[in-house]
Amino acid sequence: LVGTHLDARIIDALRQERFHPRLKVHLPTSVQPYAHDELGEAMREVELVILGVSSAGVDWAAEKLSAVLPLDVPIVMLTKGLRGDSNTLEILPRALQSQLPSSYRGQVCTIRGPSIAGELAVRRETSVVLTCPDPAVFDRLSGWLGTAYYHLWPNSDLIGVEVCAALKNLYSLGVGIVSGMLERSPGVENEAKMHNPAAALFAEALCEISHVLTTMGGHQRSIWMLPGAGDFYVTCAGGRNCRMGRWMGLGLSYSEAKARHMADETVEGAETAFAIGPTVENMIRRGVLEAEALPLMRRLLDMVCHDAPAYIPWDRFFVSPIPRRVNAS
């Protein structure tokens, strides 16, 4: 278990007390903690690398790994995200692969799906997909990683899975906004929450993900599988994206909320917005993506990238997947 330079306190705690201060669990004796400058030592006789940096740390990780990574060792990325070069969107495993030495002949795989780390650490039943370009690598990795409580399923829809994993973080900002709106809404006669609006956002998000995913060449069924609806469901149950959304729903701009309340925290949905915002707008201008198919995404990008106020365009939802003028198919 190798920390980055931002994890020095966690690695120290693990070494001294064998206790993980974030996950609140003791480390199994088989796990050996390393500081970031011991990466080379940790890499000796390694058979598999599992990469869990934040999406902003992928380039850094590629550089550090390139110096010490055995050339035939597979990498399993847990890092979620998408990035844009202003013309097209790129999935993170490809971004990583392109920065590894050209002589690297391992494979970059990903694990996706609903997996809260603190739950997995205490061995709650957890089901995820493992994307591997090569089925033989899947068999090897799932043999190593699968347990009675950790269920790995193969999925060859590399693009669809990555699009779902990245965008659900962005959209969970939207579900968080509803909880903020509820807090500032006038009182009502009964105890009504705002599950109806949250559920409509949930469905609209999946519709918009289907538009992006189809455009990029992914398969629609990933939308309702573990990396899509499954992971989105768990993200909406809490976490930093929802907390940021709540602040925006309470009336703060993204910049205010970040500076005042979450300055030291990585909000993956916002990171994704910054990483894809200009590219998505450009793809819409070029007609590659349809503006009317993405009303919620465009609003969320405006809120994060341009500090636009929180506002949900309810009447513009559900336009593209079942257009008014044609039948569902």
Place this chain on the structure above:
Amino acid sequence: LVGTHLDARIIDALRQERFHPRLKVHLPTSVQPYAHDELGEAMREVELVILGVSSAGVDWAAEKLSAVLPLDVPIVMLTKGLRGDSNTLEILPRALQSQLPSSYRGQVCTIRGPSIAGELAVRRETSVVLTCPDPAVFDRLSGWLGTAYYHLWPNSDLIGVEVCAALKNLYSLGVGIVSGMLERSPGVENEAKMHNPAAALFAEALCEISHVLTTMGGHQRSIWMLPGAGDFYVTCAGGRNCRMGRWMGLGLSYSEAKARHMADETVEGAETAFAIGPTVENMIRRGVLEAEALPLMRRLLDMVCHDAPAYIPWDRFFVSPIPRRVNAS
């Protein structure tokens, strides 16, 4: 607003105090409450009937309505469910239509989607689909029913929408089971809940719904729209199906839980299990439905129909939609 014979207390309260004791809201002055034996009076000059009986009450409603319903007035069903005749599954709007007078020339439409009544009653933003066989009827009804906070979307996938609406009640029993399992599980070091298992159930449920829906001729995109993932999301946030699931997750058989804790309540997911259980088993025997594509449904049917103990077959999930041996497509 016409109550059934089971709603006498609610109708009395509405008449005397103009206050709805379940929804905890005052009735708008434009709404006139009627007792069940005043149905004929309520039906005078009516332009639209909205039917919200429980799924077990559809035959009763068909009989009562047949006597007094103007023959050209459309019906919008809110009642969710499926039923089986041991050979095939039937959607409820068709079951209703088949019991109306043969001279009836209105249309049976449905409204589906995430819509908690108490939230809608206080005008929370609510988005639903309105299925109408005839687009002209959709335009008329959506003109009548749509408001600034009540958003109606057309959907012509009558079968897919009904399958999603009915089965999500059954599957939310499963999500409830996880909360019961959490309560009886041994303590752990951290505060870990069971969001990972609940999310895997959520995704598996959508996969299994896709199998049934495809077999019956519905369209896959309904799975991730308002009637599918959207409504399922809101159902998992609470309600009677989840409460029943919780009792079963705590170790009670369905019969025990029903008799001891929910004797006077309608649990729609369990009603659906009884209504489709024998038919689903028969369809599996005949090879119309695939047993391996429905591990969770079969388990839930066993639990409700045969008092089988709560057990989740995690390792049998996700088999059919992405079979181990072929690529996703």
